[in-house]
Amino acid sequence: MKLKFPTAYTILFALIALVAIATWFVPAGQYDRVANEALGRDVPVPGSYQVVEPNPQGFYDVVLAPIGGFYDPVSYEARAIDVALFVLVIGGFLGVVTRTGAIDAGIARAMVRLKGREKWMIPILMAFFAAGGTIYGMAEESLAFYALIIPVMIAARYDAVVGVAIIMLGAGVGTLGSTINPFATVIASDAAGVPFTNGIMLRFALLLACWLACVVFVMRYAAKVKADPDLSIVADKRESNEAHFLKGGRTGGEAPTFTSMHGLILLIFAASFGVMIWGVAAGGWWMAEMSGLFIVSSIVVGLIARIGEEEFTSTFVDGARDLLGVALVIGIARGIVVVMDAGNITDTILYWAESAVDGLGKVAFINAMFALQGLLSFLVPSSSGLAVLTMPIMAPLADFSGVERSLVVTAYQSASGLVNLINPTFAVVMGGLALGRVPYERWLSFMWPLLLILIVIIMAGLSLSALA
Template identity: 70%
Template sequence: MTSTSATAAPRRLRFPTAFTILFGLIVLVAALTWIIPAGQYERVLNPALDREVPVAGTYAPAEANPQDVFDVIMAPIGGLYNPATNEANAIDVALFVLVIGGFIGVVASTGAINAGIGSAMTALKGREKWMIPVLMALFAFGGTTYGMAEETLAFYVLLIPVMIAARYDAVTAVAIILLGAGVGVLGSTVNAFATVIASDAAGVPFTQGIVLRFVILGLCWLACVIYVMRYAERVRLDPSQSLVYDRKAENEAHFLAGQQDGTPEFTGLHKIVLGVFALTFVVMVWGVLRGGWWMGEMSGLFLASAILVGLIARPGEEKFVDAFLNGARDLLGVALIIGLARGIVVIMDAGRISDTILHWAELSVAGLGEVAFVNVIYWIEVLLSFFVPSSSGLAVLSMPILAPVADFAGVGRELVVTAYQSANGIVNLINPTFAVVMGALAIGRVPYERWLRFMWPLLVILTVIIMASLSVAVVVG
């Protein structure tokens, strides 16, 4: 008889989740409070930020306050809400995430998003070449407004057969969706899960720096469209140029066998719902710029918009509530990550090592010009993104430390936010720890190493665009 251990398949090592990484960092930081000397800066009120900021050159040692096991357990709670001081840390952000999740769930339940993209695919059938910029623009809109990621997985089974039938390949289809939504996240403008959360953690309105983010979004989107169209045309003219040419017959048999036209009808109702969806984000930007809105008002806006969509679509009270709760449930993990990540800052502040680390950062950028500083920040965020692929998790982890350093370097905090989101977005186009990347490649039957071969020239191009944009913004600003 063969033993169970002999027949069992070897267990595959899996990269830990963002929750495990962040809790591990809380433990690590608590241990560091026993090692790193405590210290503090003098602080003054910055009227532009409406908060106290450290004064460069005023760092001094302070009495140590090492953190113990109890402090570690309480840190995620304090990250959301600190009962000792009655101070809300991230509960308003977490609530906003849950409400916007409910709003997206209600919109998605109407089928408007699927029908809208499906309609574009149908309208361009026979002119598939022009599907590339149109669809990449639609997916980029989803990425820049609400961080469209996991939602894209439903579209691969629709688009891949269309592109293969048009004499392109699976890589082209995967690139249209993955790069389309990904470049939208890279150039986030009003993305609540990247730009808004990061700006809040950095202590600046998310509308600061929005022009630069539009520039990065436009230039990177154009670069991706040209790159994908050039590759697609090479494959159409010479199928052997496909990176998955050895799988051509197999993929055609798999994706085209029994192909059905399952594109949903794009009704007037769908158009109205998508109009409300887009208008909501416009109103959000207006409210922040003109009305002084922040998390509470924005949460109310998305709640009202969800109700409005429900009144328009009339799914029934029970289905509306289920859709809202399911959407919020999908983002519950994001809300918890926000508290967990801010728990790291709670430990650092309580252990009085935040200012010490800030002091070291101040010394490390001393002598760096403003252009060099913002590009160093970008590469720090690139490195961190491999370990914390979650945009919201990385935002609340890195912004409280890196944003104040910008004050010492004479660089606007909004540029640090832009450097963060661009770095996180570009890494998550290839990040093997990001489930969306691996899921997309699995559906498209594209081996990971071939995706890297397809992507590396584009990554160089995007990096040059981002670094040049950040550098010019520093000089002009």
């Protein structure tokens, strides 16, 4: 019997178990922490690391970790339960809109108008998501766009991987090259004791270079798939993906009639996402407000389409049910950090990282910092959580190596953004792949050449800046 790569659920549970085993061997330790009023959080005190009583995690803790992952707010902008509820509401909203036929008719009309120019959707959409990443760290809210973008890409004779890449790489490279992102650059700079504008030109350069590399990479893959669908890394899922995302597998034939009702529904559909972006970027919204927005939008769409109350509620629930697996992945992924924190090994790993860069020269220091932040990003996928954890410890070490503290901030956010393009402990990655029906191991096979290119770009930028 042919062995199959395990599902996301098995991978995440295995990681939880491995981290729990590590708490039996890794020395337990903690830094003292003080309140930082500017950040509104407690931050570790440099030089205060001390060994503490070990708290090894056992079978009981592993079983409860995914449950704790839903509720534990430590180091995260939102609890996983809030994000999971948002995903379920998005599923319900998409179910109602799909029921009206507006998405199917809209895609058909768009394909007719874009005939021969479909490839230009890739750089335009990736620029849009990169803007969200660099401005406010678009992450969980990007999950709302998968059911919109992927059907368009499949109808354009690409595949689901192209749709996933547009969103995940677009927003991810924007976060990698964060310029004014309050959840990464601003928090990290404040914790490092420098203005967030320091080093902004390097971050702009990294953003542009990495975005261009991602666009070229995705466009080449998309062109290859369009020329020969069998070259898709999800070629064996083509028929099922067409049936799932196009609600019947229609990629050709007679297009459905586009009516004025469809136009109005799609206008509300687009406006809902626009209002969501405004609410997050300027209105102080987060998961509760965004969930409420899409509930209201669902009701408005149902009224316009004259869907009966019973049919509306059943359609909404069916849509939410389609994304239940994604919601579960989000909580399970965060269970890994729950076990690390409970086992008192998070600060020990940070202390080892602090010791590893002590006394290095400029170029060696900043590249070692980049590598260590990448490792820590795997364990702490939250950009703001990683900033609060590491910057008070790592930034002062730059003074001894003759490196600007702002460069340490850039190394941190570049490493965090890079790792979170493939990080199995990052709920946005596992959730996005689940939404796109792309197996994790195939995403890795798709990504590894691009990761090498991005690493070279980032290390070159950091090294040249350290020597400047």
